[in-house]
Amino acid sequence: MTAEIIDGKKIAAEIQAELKQRIANLQKKGVTPKIVPVLVGEDPASLSYLRGITRTCGEVGVATETAKLPADATQQDLLKKIDELNKDHNVHGILLFLPLPKHLNALEAESAISPAKDVDGTNPISAGKLLLGEETFFPSTPYGVKELLVRSGHSPEGKHVVIVGRSNIVGKPLMGILVQKDKGANATVTVCHTGTKDTAAFTRQADILVAAVGKAKAITADMVREGTVVIDVGVNFIPDPATGKNKQVGDVDFEAVKEKAAAITPVPGGTGAVTSTMLMANTVRAAEAAAGT
Ligand code: NAP
Numbered sequence: 210m211t212a213e214i215i216d217g218k219k220i221a222a223e224i225q226a227e228l229k230q231r232i233a234n235l236q237k238k239g240v241t242p243k244i245v246p247v248l249v250g251e252d253p254a255s256l257s258y259l260r261g262i263t264r265t266c267g268e269v270g271v272a273t274e275t276a277k278l279p280a281d282a283t284q285q286d287l288l289k290k291i292d293e294l295n296k297d298h299n300v301h302g303i304l305l306f307l308p309l310p311k312h313l314n315a316l317e318a319e320s321a322i323s324p325a326k327d328v329d330g331t332n333p334i335s336a337g338k339l340l341l342g343e344e345t346f347f348p349s350t351p352y353g354v355k356e357l358l359v360r361s362g363h364s365p366e367g368k369h370v371v372i373v374g375r376s377n378i379v380g381k382p383l384m385g386i387l388v389q390k391d392k393g394a395n396a397t398v399t400v401c402h403t404g405t406k407d408t409a410a411f412t413r414q415a416d417i418l419v420a421a422v423g424k425a426k427a428i429t430a431d432m433v434r435e436g437t438v439v440i441d442v443g444v445n446f447i448p449d450p451a452t453g454k455n456k457q458v459g460d461v462d463f464e465a466v467k468e469k470a471a472a473i474t475p476v477p478g479g480t481g482a483v484t485s486t487m488l489m490a491n492t493v494r495a496a497e498a499a500a501g502t
Pocket of ligand 1: 402
Protein backbone atom coordinates (compact mmCIF):
# COMPACT_ATOMS: atom_id res chain seq x y z
CA MET A 210 0.00 0.00 0.00
CA THR A 211 1.31 3.48 -0.82
CA ALA A 212 -0.18 6.18 1.34
CA GLU A 213 -2.42 9.04 0.33
CA ILE A 214 -0.37 12.23 0.77
CA ILE A 215 -2.20 14.76 2.93
CA ASP A 216 -1.46 18.07 1.20
CA GLY A 217 -0.97 20.78 3.84
CA LYS A 218 -0.59 23.53 1.24
CA LYS A 219 -3.96 22.68 -0.34
CA ILE A 220 -5.71 22.58 3.04
CA ALA A 221 -4.05 25.87 4.08
CA ALA A 222 -5.29 27.47 0.82
CA GLU A 223 -8.82 26.22 1.54
CA ILE A 224 -8.77 27.73 5.05
CA GLN A 225 -7.26 30.97 3.72
CA ALA A 226 -10.06 31.33 1.17
CA GLU A 227 -12.61 31.08 4.01
CA LEU A 228 -10.67 33.63 6.07
CA LYS A 229 -10.52 36.13 3.19
CA GLN A 230 -14.32 36.12 3.07
CA ARG A 231 -14.54 36.76 6.82
CA ILE A 232 -11.91 39.54 6.56
CA ALA A 233 -13.91 41.16 3.75
CA ASN A 234 -16.95 41.17 6.07
CA LEU A 235 -14.90 42.75 8.86
CA GLN A 236 -13.53 45.38 6.51
CA LYS A 237 -17.07 46.46 5.67
CA LYS A 238 -17.23 47.47 9.36
CA GLY A 239 -13.89 49.29 9.09
CA VAL A 240 -11.94 46.55 10.91
CA THR A 241 -8.74 44.93 9.60
CA PRO A 242 -7.50 42.03 11.75
CA LYS A 243 -4.00 42.71 13.04
CA ILE A 244 -1.41 40.47 14.68
CA VAL A 245 1.73 41.73 16.41
CA PRO A 246 4.56 39.21 16.78
CA VAL A 247 6.83 40.13 19.70
CA LEU A 248 10.45 39.22 19.13
CA VAL A 249 13.17 39.73 21.73
CA GLY A 250 16.66 39.40 20.24
CA GLU A 251 17.45 37.63 16.96
CA ASP A 252 16.91 33.89 17.45
CA PRO A 253 17.42 32.45 13.90
CA ALA A 254 14.53 29.93 14.13
CA SER A 255 12.19 32.71 15.34
CA LEU A 256 13.31 34.99 12.50
CA SER A 257 12.58 32.23 9.98
CA TYR A 258 9.12 31.58 11.54
CA LEU A 259 8.50 35.35 11.54
CA ARG A 260 9.19 35.54 7.79
CA GLY A 261 6.63 32.75 7.23
CA ILE A 262 4.02 34.52 9.36
CA THR A 263 4.59 37.85 7.62
CA ARG A 264 4.17 36.12 4.22
CA THR A 265 0.95 34.41 5.32
CA CYS A 266 -0.42 37.70 6.71
CA GLY A 267 0.17 39.27 3.29
CA GLU A 268 -1.54 36.38 1.48
CA VAL A 269 -4.61 36.39 3.70
CA GLY A 270 -4.98 40.13 4.32
CA VAL A 271 -4.16 40.26 8.04
CA ALA A 272 -2.22 43.37 9.05
CA THR A 273 1.02 42.80 10.94
CA GLU A 274 3.74 44.85 12.57
CA THR A 275 6.52 43.16 14.51
CA ALA A 276 7.41 44.53 17.95
CA LYS A 277 11.18 44.05 18.14
CA LEU A 278 12.98 44.36 21.44
CA PRO A 279 16.76 44.13 21.84
CA ALA A 280 18.30 40.94 23.28
CA ASP A 281 19.18 42.84 26.47
CA ALA A 282 15.61 44.09 27.04
CA THR A 283 14.50 43.74 30.66
CA GLN A 284 11.46 41.84 31.90
CA GLN A 285 9.87 45.25 32.62
CA ASP A 286 10.48 46.35 29.00
CA LEU A 287 8.78 43.19 27.74
CA LEU A 288 5.81 43.46 30.11
CA LYS A 289 5.41 47.15 29.21
CA LYS A 290 5.29 46.30 25.49
CA ILE A 291 2.71 43.54 26.08
CA ASP A 292 0.63 45.94 28.18
CA GLU A 293 0.70 48.54 25.36
CA LEU A 294 -0.43 45.92 22.85
CA ASN A 295 -3.18 44.67 25.19
CA LYS A 296 -4.55 48.24 25.32
CA ASP A 297 -4.25 48.97 21.57
CA HIS A 298 -7.72 48.51 20.02
CA ASN A 299 -6.22 48.10 16.56
CA VAL A 300 -4.28 44.99 17.68
CA HIS A 301 -6.28 41.75 17.81
CA GLY A 302 -3.55 39.15 18.26
CA ILE A 303 -0.23 39.04 20.16
CA LEU A 304 2.33 36.32 19.46
CA LEU A 305 5.34 36.09 21.75
CA PHE A 306 8.26 34.27 20.15
CA LEU A 307 10.08 31.67 22.23
CA PRO A 308 12.73 31.01 23.27
CA LEU A 309 13.29 34.31 25.05
CA PRO A 310 16.81 35.31 26.09
CA LYS A 311 17.71 33.36 29.25
CA HIS A 312 17.39 36.30 31.66
CA LEU A 313 13.66 36.70 30.83
CA ASN A 314 10.70 34.87 32.39
CA ALA A 315 8.57 33.39 29.59
CA LEU A 316 5.70 32.21 31.80
CA GLU A 317 5.25 35.64 33.35
CA ALA A 318 5.28 37.27 29.90
CA GLU A 319 2.81 34.74 28.44
CA SER A 320 0.54 35.25 31.45
CA ALA A 321 0.53 39.00 30.75
CA ILE A 322 -0.99 38.58 27.25
CA SER A 323 -4.71 39.35 27.36
CA PRO A 324 -6.61 36.04 26.83
CA ALA A 325 -8.75 37.92 24.25
CA LYS A 326 -5.58 38.50 22.15
CA ASP A 327 -3.74 35.29 22.99
CA VAL A 328 -3.93 33.92 19.44
CA ASP A 329 -1.32 31.19 20.02
CA GLY A 330 -2.99 30.00 23.24
CA THR A 331 0.10 30.29 25.44
CA ASN A 332 -1.38 32.15 28.42
CA PRO A 333 -1.96 29.57 31.22
CA ILE A 334 -5.60 30.74 31.28
CA SER A 335 -5.97 29.72 27.62
CA ALA A 336 -4.19 26.41 28.28
CA GLY A 337 -6.47 25.69 31.26
CA LYS A 338 -9.61 26.51 29.27
CA LEU A 339 -8.43 24.23 26.47
CA LEU A 340 -8.16 21.34 28.92
CA LEU A 341 -11.58 22.12 30.43
CA GLY A 342 -13.15 22.20 26.96
CA GLU A 343 -14.07 25.89 27.36
CA GLU A 344 -13.92 28.23 24.39
CA THR A 345 -10.39 29.54 23.85
CA PHE A 346 -7.71 29.94 21.19
CA PHE A 347 -5.96 26.66 20.34
CA PRO A 348 -2.17 26.87 19.87
CA SER A 349 -1.59 27.04 16.12
CA THR A 350 0.38 23.82 15.57
CA PRO A 351 -2.02 21.37 17.29
CA TYR A 352 -4.97 23.34 15.88
CA GLY A 353 -3.44 22.75 12.42
CA VAL A 354 -3.11 19.00 13.13
CA LYS A 355 -6.81 18.82 13.96
CA GLU A 356 -7.77 20.74 10.80
CA LEU A 357 -5.50 18.57 8.62
CA LEU A 358 -7.17 15.43 9.96
CA VAL A 359 -10.74 16.66 9.68
CA ARG A 360 -10.36 18.36 6.29
CA SER A 361 -8.54 15.37 4.73
CA GLY A 362 -11.43 13.10 5.75
CA HIS A 363 -9.62 11.40 8.64
CA SER A 364 -11.62 12.73 11.57
CA PRO A 365 -10.21 11.62 14.94
CA GLU A 366 -13.74 10.90 16.26
CA GLY A 367 -13.84 7.45 17.85
CA LYS A 368 -10.25 6.73 16.80
CA HIS A 369 -7.21 5.83 18.89
CA VAL A 370 -4.75 8.72 18.46
CA VAL A 371 -1.20 8.10 19.66
CA ILE A 372 0.91 11.25 20.07
CA VAL A 373 4.66 10.88 20.48
CA GLY A 374 5.85 13.97 22.35
CA ARG A 375 4.38 15.90 25.31
CA SER A 376 5.68 19.44 24.80
CA ASN A 377 3.58 22.36 26.01
CA ILE A 378 3.29 23.70 22.45
CA VAL A 379 2.40 20.51 20.54
CA GLY A 380 1.82 17.20 22.36
CA LYS A 381 -0.06 18.33 25.48
CA PRO A 382 -2.42 20.83 23.80
CA LEU A 383 -3.12 18.33 21.00
CA MET A 384 -4.07 15.76 23.63
CA GLY A 385 -6.37 18.35 25.26
CA ILE A 386 -8.00 19.25 21.94
CA LEU A 387 -8.60 15.71 20.69
CA VAL A 388 -9.89 14.24 23.94
CA GLN A 389 -12.83 16.71 24.16
CA LYS A 390 -16.36 15.51 23.51
CA ASP A 391 -16.45 17.73 20.42
CA LYS A 392 -17.05 17.36 16.71
CA GLY A 393 -13.72 16.61 14.99
CA ALA A 394 -12.28 15.36 18.32
CA ASN A 395 -13.79 12.79 20.72
CA ALA A 396 -10.76 10.49 20.31
CA THR A 397 -9.08 8.04 22.64
CA VAL A 398 -5.67 9.61 23.17
CA THR A 399 -2.38 8.06 24.25
CA VAL A 400 0.68 10.28 24.79
CA CYS A 401 4.21 8.79 24.64
CA HIS A 402 7.42 10.45 25.81
CA THR A 403 10.92 9.49 26.96
CA GLY A 404 9.44 7.92 30.09
CA THR A 405 7.35 5.50 27.98
CA LYS A 406 8.82 2.01 28.33
CA ASP A 407 7.96 0.69 24.86
CA THR A 408 6.81 3.51 22.56
CA ALA A 409 6.55 1.18 19.54
CA ALA A 410 4.05 -1.04 21.39
CA PHE A 411 1.74 2.01 21.59
CA THR A 412 2.39 3.47 18.13
CA ARG A 413 1.51 0.10 16.57
CA GLN A 414 -1.96 0.37 18.17
CA ALA A 415 -2.67 3.80 16.65
CA ASP A 416 -5.39 4.54 14.13
CA ILE A 417 -3.82 7.99 13.91
CA LEU A 418 -0.18 8.52 14.83
CA VAL A 419 1.16 12.03 15.47
CA ALA A 420 4.93 12.49 15.66
CA ALA A 421 6.10 15.53 17.63
CA VAL A 422 9.45 14.20 18.79
CA GLY A 423 12.02 16.64 17.41
CA LYS A 424 14.30 13.89 16.07
CA ALA A 425 14.77 13.05 12.39
CA LYS A 426 13.30 9.66 11.44
CA ALA A 427 12.40 8.80 15.05
CA ILE A 428 9.29 6.97 13.78
CA THR A 429 10.42 4.00 11.71
CA ALA A 430 8.28 1.65 9.60
CA ASP A 431 8.37 -1.14 12.21
CA MET A 432 6.61 1.25 14.65
CA VAL A 433 3.63 1.71 12.31
CA ARG A 434 0.73 -0.67 11.66
CA GLU A 435 -0.61 -1.07 8.09
CA GLY A 436 -3.38 1.46 7.43
CA THR A 437 -2.44 4.06 10.06
CA VAL A 438 -2.90 7.78 9.34
CA VAL A 439 0.43 9.48 10.12
CA ILE A 440 0.81 13.18 10.91
CA ASP A 441 4.41 14.38 11.06
CA VAL A 442 4.86 17.59 13.05
CA GLY A 443 8.67 17.40 13.10
CA VAL A 444 10.98 19.93 11.49
CA ASN A 445 14.61 18.80 11.41
CA PHE A 446 17.53 19.68 9.16
CA ILE A 447 19.97 16.94 8.13
CA PRO A 448 22.83 16.90 5.61
CA ASP A 449 21.75 15.89 2.10
CA PRO A 450 24.57 13.93 0.39
CA ALA A 451 23.00 14.69 -3.02
CA THR A 452 23.42 18.46 -2.66
CA GLY A 453 25.97 18.82 0.14
CA LYS A 454 23.47 21.16 1.85
CA ASN A 455 21.03 20.61 4.69
CA LYS A 456 17.53 19.39 3.86
CA GLN A 457 14.32 19.58 5.88
CA VAL A 458 12.88 16.29 7.15
CA GLY A 459 10.23 15.36 9.69
CA ASP A 460 10.23 13.02 12.67
CA VAL A 461 8.95 10.13 10.52
CA ASP A 462 10.98 7.97 8.13
CA PHE A 463 8.71 9.14 5.31
CA GLU A 464 9.91 6.88 2.48
CA ALA A 465 9.54 3.67 4.50
CA VAL A 466 6.40 4.63 6.46
CA LYS A 467 4.45 5.78 3.39
CA GLU A 468 4.48 2.15 2.18
CA LYS A 469 2.47 1.10 5.26
CA ALA A 470 0.38 4.13 6.16
CA ALA A 471 -3.09 4.81 4.76
CA ALA A 472 -2.30 8.53 4.66
CA ILE A 473 0.70 10.65 5.64
CA THR A 474 1.76 14.31 5.75
CA PRO A 475 5.00 15.21 3.94
CA VAL A 476 7.72 17.47 5.37
CA PRO A 477 7.83 20.13 4.09
CA GLY A 478 4.28 20.71 2.84
CA GLY A 479 2.33 19.08 5.67
CA THR A 480 1.74 20.45 9.16
CA GLY A 481 4.18 23.34 8.70
CA ALA A 482 2.13 24.64 5.78
CA VAL A 483 -0.96 24.96 7.99
CA THR A 484 0.46 26.34 11.28
CA SER A 485 0.71 30.03 10.33
CA THR A 486 -2.72 29.86 8.67
CA MET A 487 -4.24 28.73 11.98
CA LEU A 488 -2.66 31.77 13.61
CA MET A 489 -4.50 33.87 11.01
CA ALA A 490 -7.73 32.00 11.79
CA ASN A 491 -7.36 32.82 15.48
CA THR A 492 -6.54 36.47 14.72
CA VAL A 493 -9.63 36.81 12.53
CA ARG A 494 -11.74 35.24 15.30
CA ALA A 495 -10.25 37.67 17.83
CA ALA A 496 -11.06 40.59 15.52
CA GLU A 497 -14.62 39.32 15.02
CA ALA A 498 -15.09 39.03 18.78
CA ALA A 499 -13.71 42.56 19.30
CA ALA A 500 -16.05 43.86 16.58
CA GLY A 501 -18.99 42.06 18.19
CA THR A 502 -19.71 39.77 15.23
P1 NAP B 1 10.19 19.22 22.26
O1 NAP B 1 9.77 20.31 23.15
O2 NAP B 1 11.64 18.92 22.07
O3 NAP B 1 9.45 17.88 22.73
C1 NAP B 1 9.75 16.64 22.18
C2 NAP B 1 8.95 15.59 22.86
O4 NAP B 1 9.28 14.32 22.31
C3 NAP B 1 9.22 15.50 24.37
O5 NAP B 1 8.00 15.36 25.06
C4 NAP B 1 10.08 14.25 24.51
O6 NAP B 1 9.85 13.56 25.72
C5 NAP B 1 9.57 13.40 23.35
N1 NAP B 1 10.57 12.46 22.88
C6 NAP B 1 11.83 12.72 22.48
N2 NAP B 1 12.45 11.58 22.10
C7 NAP B 1 11.56 10.59 22.27
C8 NAP B 1 11.58 9.20 22.05
N3 NAP B 1 12.68 8.59 21.59
N4 NAP B 1 10.48 8.48 22.34
C9 NAP B 1 9.35 9.06 22.81
N5 NAP B 1 9.26 10.39 23.03
C10 NAP B 1 10.35 11.13 22.76
O7 NAP B 1 9.62 19.43 20.77
P2 NAP B 1 8.33 20.25 20.25
O8 NAP B 1 8.54 21.68 20.50
O9 NAP B 1 7.08 19.58 20.68
O10 NAP B 1 8.50 19.99 18.70
C11 NAP B 1 8.45 18.68 18.17
C12 NAP B 1 8.85 18.75 16.70
O11 NAP B 1 7.88 19.53 16.02
C13 NAP B 1 10.18 19.45 16.43
O12 NAP B 1 10.78 18.82 15.32
C14 NAP B 1 9.79 20.86 16.09
O13 NAP B 1 10.74 21.50 15.25
C15 NAP B 1 8.51 20.64 15.36
N6 NAP B 1 7.55 21.74 15.38
C16 NAP B 1 6.84 21.94 14.23
C17 NAP B 1 5.88 22.91 14.21
C18 NAP B 1 5.06 23.05 12.95
O14 NAP B 1 4.39 24.06 12.80
N7 NAP B 1 5.05 22.08 12.08
C19 NAP B 1 5.64 23.72 15.31
C20 NAP B 1 6.35 23.48 16.49
C21 NAP B 1 7.29 22.48 16.50
P3 NAP B 1 10.22 14.19 27.18
O15 NAP B 1 9.11 15.15 27.49
O16 NAP B 1 10.20 13.02 28.07
O17 NAP B 1 11.54 14.85 27.02
